[in-house]
Amino acid sequence: xxxxxxxxxxxxxxxxxxxxxxxxxxxxxxxxxxxxxxxxxxxxxxxxxxxxxxxxxxxxxxxxxxxxxxxxxxxxxxxxxxxxxxxxxxxxxxxxxxxxxxxxxxxxxxxxxxxxxxxxxxxxxxxxxxxxxxxxxxxxxxxxxxxxxxxxxxxxxxxxxxxxxxxxxxxxxxxxxxxxxxxxxxxxxxxxxxxxxxxxxxxxxxxxxxxxxxxxxxxxxxxxxxxxxxxxxxxxxxxxxxxxxxxxxxxxxxxxxxxxxxxxxxxxxxxxxxxxxxxxxxxxxxxxxxxxxxxxxxxxxxxxxxxxxxxxxxxxxxxxxxxxxxxxxxxxxxxxxxxxxxxxxxxxxxxxxxxxxxxxxxxxxxxxxxxxxxxxxxxxxxxxxxxxxxxxxxxxxxxxxxxxxxxxxxxxxxxxxxxxxxxxxxxxxxxxxxxxxxxxxxxxxxxxxxxxxxxxxxxxxxxxxxxxxxxxxxxxxxxxxxxxxxxxxxxxxxxxxxxxxxxxxxxxxxxxxxxxxxxxxxxxxxxxxxxxxxxxxxxxxxxxxxxxxxxxxxxxxxxxxxxxxxxxxxxxxxxxxxxxxxxxxxxxxxxxxxxxxxxxxxxxxxxxxxxxxxxxxxxxxxxxxxxxxxxxxxxxxxxxxxxxxxxxxxxxxxxxxxxxxxxxxxxxxxxxxxxxxxxxxxxxxxxxxxxxxxxxxxxxxxxxxxxxxxxxxx
Numbered sequence: 001x002x003x004x005x006x007x008x009x010x011x012x013x014x015x016x017x018x019x020x021x022x023x024x025x026x027x028x029x030x031x032x033x034x035x036x037x038x039x040x041x042x043x044x045x046x047x048x049x050x051x052x053x054x055x056x057x058x059x060x061x062x063x064x065x066x067x068x069x070x071x072x073x074x075x076x077x078x079x080x081x082x083x084x085x086x087x088x089x090x091x092x093x094x095x096x097x098x099x100x101x102x103x104x105x106x107x108x109x110x111x112x113x114x115x116x117x118x119x120x121x122x123x124x125x126x127x128x129x130x131x132x133x134x135x136x137x138x139x140x141x142x143x144x145x146x147x148x149x150x151x152x153x154x155x156x157x158x159x160x161x162x163x164x165x166x167x168x169x170x171x172x173x174x175x176x177x178x179x180x181x182x183x184x185x186x187x188x189x190x191x192x193x194x195x196x197x198x199x200x201x202x203x204x205x206x207x208x209x210x211x212x213x214x215x216x217x218x219x220x221x222x223x224x225x226x227x228x229x230x231x232x233x234x235x236x237x238x239x240x241x242x243x244x245x246x247x248x249x250x251x252x253x254x255x256x257x258x259x260x261x262x263x264x265x266x267x268x269x270x271x272x273x274x275x276x277x278x279x280x281x282x283x284x285x286x287x288x289x290x291x292x293x294x295x296x297x298x299x300x301x302x303x304x305x306x307x308x309x310x311x312x313x314x315x316x317x318x319x320x321x322x323x324x325x326x327x328x329x330x331x332x333x334x335x336x337x338x339x340x341x342x343x344x345x346x347x348x349x350x351x352x353x354x355x356x357x358x359x360x361x362x363x364x365x366x367x368x369x370x371x372x373x374x375x376x377x378x379x380x381x382x383x384x385x386x387x388x389x390x391x392x393x394x395x396x397x398x399x400x401x402x403x404x405x406x407x408x409x410x411x412x413x414x415x416x417x418x419x420x421x422x423x424x425x426x427x428x429x430x431x432x433x434x435x436x437x438x439x440x441x442x443x444x445x446x447x448x449x450x451x452x453x454x455x456x457x458x459x460x461x462x463x464x465x466x467x468x469x470x471x472x473x474x475x476x477x478x479x480x481x482x483x484x485x486x487x488x489x490x491x492x493x494x495x496x497x498x499x500x501x502x503x504x505x506x507x508x509x510x511x512x513x514x515x516x517x518x519x520x521x522x523x524x525x526x527x528x529x530x531x532x533x534x535x536x537x538x539x540x541x542x543x544x545x546x547x548x549x550x551x552x553x554x555x556x557x558x559x560x561x562x563x564x565x566x567x568x569x570x571x572x573x574x575x576x577x578x579x580x581x582x583x584x585x586x587x588x589x590x591x592x593x594x595x596x597x598x599x600x601x602x603x604x605x606x607x608x609x610x611x612x613x614x615x616x617x618x619x620x621x622x623x624x625x626x627x628x629x630x631x632x633x634x635x636x637x638x639x640x641x642x643x644x645x646x647x648x649x650x651x652x653x654x655x656x657x658x659x660x661x662x663x664x665x666x667x668x669x670x671x672x673x674x675x676x677x678x679x680x681x682x683x684x685x686x687x688x689x690x691x692x693x694x695x696x697x698x699x700x701x702x703x704x705x706x707x708x709x710x711x712x713x714x
Contacts, residue, residue: 003040004410016409017402024397024438029431031409045414048356049421056288056355060105063094067109074112079119083279086113088267092283092291096136106285107137114146117279118153125280126150132282132295141170145180157187226251229491230522237394238493238522245517251500252488252511258346258369259451259484259507262362266290271347272297273506274451274481286351289358302345345376349422356418362483363448364411367441368419370485375426393490395442412437447490451482451504482507494543495524496551607636611651614658623662630655649677 012030019027035041070085090109098105114129130147133140148163161184168180230240245251261271269276271290282292292298346369350357357365397405412434419427427433455477489502489509500523501514517523527543543551610633617626634651641647652674659667 001044001407001410001414004035004044005406007038007040008034008406013402013406016406019405021395021397021439024435025432028409028412028434028438032413032429032431032434035413045417048359048414049354049418056358057352058095058098058286058288059093060095060098063090063092063098063105063109064100066090066093067100067105067112070112070116074116074119079116083113083116083120086116087279087281087283091281092288096285103140104137107133107140107143110136111140111143111146113280114143114150118146118150120279122279123150123154125278129280139170141167141172141176144170145183149183152183152187157191161187227488227523232493232522237491238524239488239491240522241517241519243519245513247513247516249513250510251513251523252509254486254489254509256484256507256509257487258366258373259482260346260362260366260369261290261482262480265479265481269453269481270294270297272301274453274504275506276453284347284351287354289350289355290347302348302351346372348372349419354418354421356414360411360415363444364415364441366448366483366485367437367444368415370440370444371419371427371437375423393443393447393485395439396446397439397442400442408438408441409434412441444485448483448485449489449502449509450480451484451507452478453481453504455479484509493522493524494527494551496526498524498526500525603636603640607633607640610636611654614654618658618661623658626658627655627662627664630658644677644680646677646681649674649681652677 008031012034015023015030016027066085066089070082070090073079073082073085086109091106091113094105094109096104096106100108110129110133114126114133117123117126117129127147127150130143130150133143134147137143144163144167148160148167151157151160151163164180164184164187168177168184171177171180226241226243226245227239228242229237231237241251259274261269261274265274266289270293272292275293277291277293282295282298284290284292284298290301292301349368349372350365357368397408400408413429416427416429416434416437420429484507486509489511492500492502492511499513499515499517499521500511502509502511502525504510511523511525513523610629614626614629614633617623617629630651634648634655637645637648637651652670656667656670656674659670
């Protein structure tokens with residue numbers, strides 16, 4: 001993409017830099033007119049969309065090589081390495097139609113991987129792999145044998161004997177038949193000695209562990225309708241509650257409109273449900289990009305693993321044993337032809353070996369999935385709306401930097417070209433369609449949600465108390481595994497002090513309240529950085545870079561001690577390491593300025609409150625309490641201003657008046673200080689300028705004369 005940026009004329013760049021939402025159709029058309037005759041552009045899109053030039057297509061030779069390497073590792077006892085070779089290389093590159101010694105290559109790889117899983121003690125995974133091999137090749141005797149032996153290891157003897165009998169019937173080699181017969185006799189002998197046929201086995205083998213369908217069943221609460229969309233002056237559109245919501249209540253659950261796995265999780269997490277991949281991963285049957293945790297997730301993503309076994313291909317003399325084995329409870333997990341599965345073809349348009357889904361940024365690929373879902377929905381309905389109208393979301397195109405605008409123009413045209421290769425005339429390559437994609441990508445930048453899963457990490461450490469013995473510590477960390485657009489969930493506004501929390505079960509969004517929320521109050525979650533996790537400046541920069549807004553929530557506009565603490569510790573570390581920088585010092589100074597301004601504001605309010613309380617006590621005749629609160633107000637004001645500030649003088653007038661009413665002799669000190677302050681501000685004749693100073697002095701003189709006469713009379 002950088003090469004395309006460099007060849008764009010400066011006049012066209014300037015037009016894009018200065019463009020607004022209304023100009024997009026024109027700027028996209030101009031850029032498209034420039035790129036279409038350009039050989040470099042065609043080289044770029046050809047490399048992204050041509051399966052023959054791509055590196056993500058299936059490759060029989062590579063799969064056979066990896067299978068042989070896996071066999072060598074298995075023979076040498078390195079079962080973990082063999083497992084990796086069978087999974088990450090062999091099955092990923094093996095075409096469904098490829099054969100290996102007159103058998104399906106994929107079938108053989110699943111059966112071989114099952115052997116490695118059995119050796120590693122992963123029995124449930126072994127049984128699932130055998131089921132996958134049998135789904136593709138029902139007459140494969142080795143798969144029946146290996147599944148039977150895995151069930152025997154789980155003490156599920158009845159089903160083990162059933163599978164082994166089918167293997168015995170299907171096996172052609174006399175030597176292998178004798179081995180299978182010996183295994184059956186051993187199991188039956190063990191059952192006779194233990195006077196039972198064994199338990200039905202581990203029920204977890206009946207289902208695909210970690211599959212998407214299991215996750216969504218965890219939502220167990222019935223909720224009334226509590227949400228409605230509102231518009232606020234500061235944050236625009238958002239979500240609020242129709243009713244009072246108690247703390248920790250489940251507010252909302254939702255499946256994504258479209259979602260995509262992040263690049264750093266492609267090798268470790270399922271590309272549909274985003275759960276961690278098990279040992280028995282299921283690769284895509286048509287390309288080498290995605291891996292799934294189960295056949296169920298593969299079918300949900302729009303792929304097709306296979307069909308149910310064709311009993312017509314089974315010899316008549318062994319069909320009874322086959323039917324008994326096929327219908328046993330622990331084997332139902334590999335039958336995936338379910339008419340009730342709601343297929344979301346989010347990977348189909350990316351499949352077939354093209355590698356633009358691997359090369360382009362995740363948010364661009366997500367935009368493609370949003371468009372594809374919109375197209376598929378319109379195909380099966382009478383809707384005629386444009387793709388982007390299906391998502392009524394805010395975009396930030398006007399706030400983008402010039403470079404980001406140019407980048408979005410290029411990506412929109414490239415993505416439009418990629419989608420046109422799949423959909424043809426349904427999605428034409430025009431300036432108008434490209435401008436719609438620009439808006440959609442802008443919406444995704446602002447409204448997409450990162451799907452976060454929790455991960456436990458075990459660490460080992462030693463201490464003086466434990467000596468050489470290691471103690472195990474389990475830490476929990478958040479892992480960003482996917483990016484998604486939610487039709488409702490993406491409408492919630494942000495706050496660095498949120499009152500709701502979003503979490504994910506697979507790809508399903510769940511939102512709970514973190515405190516009591518009154519009816520009509522906005523429901524706000526954190527887009528990432530919260531109070532205490534980042535300093536104010538860092539939070540502002542992060543939110544502005546990603547979502548193009550300046551946060552003005554209460555946590556960013558009020559006193560935030562965490563900013564001062566975090567920056568102070570950073571500065572201390574920098575001093576200790578002798579790496580003090582102007583930036584580190586500036587961060588602490590900015591935090592201190594914020595703290596001072598906030599304290600100043602708070603202290604002014606406290607001083608005013610003390611003054612009001614003093615007046616209230618005066619009106620009640622409680623003059624001593626009034627003096628105490630008036631002095632408290634002056635003490636606070638002395639911290640906010642200089643000792644001789646005119647604001648202090650105004651408060652001293654009130655204090656002197658109350659002291660006179662009480663007949664306190666300390667009023668002399670108050671009047672002297674008051675006269676000094678006024679003289680500093682208004683010159684030596686301040687007493688004559690301000691009558692109330694004269695009045696105070698006169699009242700005090702009269703008070704002294706009255707006291708003297710009273711003493712003389714006595």
